[in-house]
Every structure is written in structure tokens, then in C-alpha cells.
Amino acid sequence: MVTKVRIEDDAELAARLATTAGQIAVAVRESGLLDGKELGSAGDKVANAFLMKALAEQRPEDGVLSEESRDTLKRLDKERVWIVDPVDGTREYGERRSDWGVHVGLSIGGRAAIGAVALPGLNVTMRSDRTEPLPPAPERLRMVVSRTRPAKEAVHVAEALNAELVPMGSAGAKAMAILRGEADIYLHSGGQYEWDNCAPAAVCEAFGLHCSRIDGAPLQYNRADVGLPDLLFCRKEHATRVLNLVAAM
Structure with missing residues (x-):
């Protein structure tokens, strides 16, 4: 037994x-x-x-x-x-x-x-309980995007920052790519749900990343409407510029 x-x-x-x-x-x-x-x-x-x-x-x-x-x-x-x-x-x-x-x-x-x-x-x-210092960012930033449908906001911001687009699948894989030193910004719009980003948000926040909606509002969970259509995960030093570029679209 x-x-x-x-x-x-x-x-x-x-x-x-x-x-x-x-x-x-x-x-x-x-x-x-x-x-x-x-x-x-x-x-x-x-x-x-x-x-x-x-x-x-x-x-x-x-x-x-x-x-x-x-x-x-x-x-x-x-x-x-x-x-x-x-x-x-x-x-x-x-x-x-x-x-x-x-x-x-x-x-x-x-x-x-x-x-x-x-x-x-x-x-x-x-x-979220076992964190490490983030690897240093390269001179040219990297932005993870959907393999099949990169968000227009992400493409716009990448062009403005001269950032490299890195196609990737899972939302969790994209978010963890920043922590693993494979990317620097994850900007998404166009549809997700709470289960797509709750765990990634918890881990990313613990590692010291900026985590918010693309208008800068906080991410909120356990709501009646489980849709959570957009987000920004990135190093804190890049957050203000990215949010301003999105707001100016």
C-alpha cells in the first residue's frame, strides 16, 4: 500500500x-x-x-x-x-x-x-522559489513571438528597438526564455487565458522581471472572465520604453 x-x-x-x-x-x-x-x-x-x-x-x-x-x-x-x-x-x-x-x-x-x-x-x-540572477542582455535585444502569428504590437516594438524576433511556441517557453538568457522581451496581444500565463508570471516576477498588461495595468487572476489577452514580460530596464512604444501606436 x-x-x-x-x-x-x-x-x-x-x-x-x-x-x-x-x-x-x-x-x-x-x-x-x-x-x-x-x-x-x-x-x-x-x-x-x-x-x-x-x-x-x-x-x-x-x-x-x-x-x-x-x-x-x-x-x-x-x-x-x-x-x-x-x-x-x-x-x-x-x-x-x-x-x-x-x-x-x-x-x-x-x-x-x-x-x-x-x-x-x-x-x-x-x-518561483528558486531564482538566479538574470544573464546579461546583449547589445541587440531579442523578442520572443508566436511561431505562427506574431502580435502586431510586438512587431512594431521590435522594429522600433531594432530587436531580433525569436519565434517560439508555448507561452511558458517564451517567458522562461528570458530567464534562461535566450530572449529579453515577451510582448503578446491577441488572446490568452489565465492558465496561459499565471504560472509564468509568478516565476518571472520572482526572478525580478516586469510583468503587466501591455497598457501597464497589473495582471489579475481568478476572475469570472478568464480571458487575459495581452501581457508584457521583460527586464525592468526595458519596460517603460516598451510600454510607451505600445501606447503610441
């Missing part, structure tokens, strides 16, 4: 959940039984089942919001709400790329307080 162990530390729990869900998704992919969209759907489903079961056991009093589970507005009465994306970057996961992730974030009082972003393709989990 397996003894259930309660993990008291929220950050440790987030990291273990994200890492394990990523390993589960990798196992589904490596089975070789599915491909493309079918593989993406299966990976999402299996990883989500694990996350929902584990959170129900480890944090039964907390609310949960997952991309892959039916939402219930009962979470709005909760101070603490786990916001998860079992496979962020389903297309990249299905294509057997490395730029996909698993997001496990904890919103406390509407703020992204704790988070972990697992990048299984890189065998890395970035977490």
Missing part, C-alpha cells in the same frame, strides 16, 4: 506537479501510438487527470482552474486558486518539439503568487 504524503510547501508542490505532469505527457508521446492533434489531446487529458487528482488530494480546500476541466465559479469565493495548463503549446508537443510546457500556478488574492513551469523537452522546471 502506498502512503500518501502531504506536501506542505506550495512552491514545492507546484514544482513536483508540473514536473510529474510533464513526465506523464512525455510518456504518452513516447508510446508512439498517437500523432499530431490526437497526441496533443491525449497528452492534455492524461496530464490534466493527474493534476486534478493530485490537487484534490493535496489542497482539497483550494479552488482550481484548468484549461482542460469544466470551470466552476465556486472558485471565485476562494482566496487561493490553482491555475494550471496541463500542456501549454499543444501543437509543439504534438510535433515533438521542445518549446512546450506544463504550468502550475497558485493565485492568492488575485495575484500570481507561486508558480512552476516545466519544460520537459529541456528537462528543466523553472520555479
Whole structure:
């Protein structure tokens, strides 16, 4: 009989959940039984089942919001709400790329307080309780953008800054690219949801990045409308200039 162990530390729990869900998704992919969209759907489903079961056991009093589970507005009465994306970057996961992730974030009082972003393709989990100094920025800045639909604001700002565009998949992979020294700015508009960026925001804030909407407003979580269509993650020294360039469009 397996003894259930309660993990008291929220950050440790987030990291273990994200890492394990990523390993589960990798196992589904490596089975070789599915491909493309079918593989993406299966990976999402299996990883989500694990996350929902584990959170129900480890944090039964907390609310949960997952991309892959039916939402219930009962979470709005909760101070603490786990916001998860079992496979962020389903297309990249299905294509057997490395730029996909698993997001496990904890919103406390509407703020992204704790988070972990697992990048299984890189065998890395970035977490809000284990930070490191940011690598130095290069002379020419780099901006991560969608592989398929770069936001017009991002393209405009990149041109104004003479920044290099770096196409990438998952929102979590883009955000973590800044922390890993592969990029400097992540500017997005055109549609996301709370599960796309709660965990990345928690990790990025812990590492000292500027994190906001593209008008400078704070990111807020556990709302009735879970749409969160735009964001800016960047080094703090670049934030004012980027926000001003967006405002001037």
C-alpha cells in the first residue's frame, strides 16, 4: 500500500506537479501510438487527470482552474486558486518539439503568487522559489513571438528597438526564455487565458522581471472572465520604453 504524503510547501508542490505532469505527457508521446492533434489531446487529458487528482488530494480546500476541466465559479469565493495548463503549446508537443510546457500556478488574492513551469523537452522546471540572477542582455535585444502569428504590437516594438524576433511556441517557453538568457522581451496581444500565463508570471516576477498588461495595468487572476489577452514580460530596464512604444501606436 502506498502512503500518501502531504506536501506542505506550495512552491514545492507546484514544482513536483508540473514536473510529474510533464513526465506523464512525455510518456504518452513516447508510446508512439498517437500523432499530431490526437497526441496533443491525449497528452492534455492524461496530464490534466493527474493534476486534478493530485490537487484534490493535496489542497482539497483550494479552488482550481484548468484549461482542460469544466470551470466552476465556486472558485471565485476562494482566496487561493490553482491555475494550471496541463500542456501549454499543444501543437509543439504534438510535433515533438521542445518549446512546450506544463504550468502550475497558485493565485492568492488575485495575484500570481507561486508558480512552476516545466519544460520537459529541456528537462528543466523553472520555479518561483528558486531564482538566479538574470544573464546579461546583449547589445541587440531579442523578442520572443508566436511561431505562427506574431502580435502586431510586438512587431512594431521590435522594429522600433531594432530587436531580433525569436519565434517560439508555448507561452511558458517564451517567458522562461528570458530567464534562461535566450530572449529579453515577451510582448503578446491577441488572446490568452489565465492558465496561459499565471504560472509564468509568478516565476518571472520572482526572478525580478516586469510583468503587466501591455497598457501597464497589473495582471489579475481568478476572475469570472478568464480571458487575459495581452501581457508584457521583460527586464525592468526595458519596460517603460516598451510600454510607451505600445501606447503610441
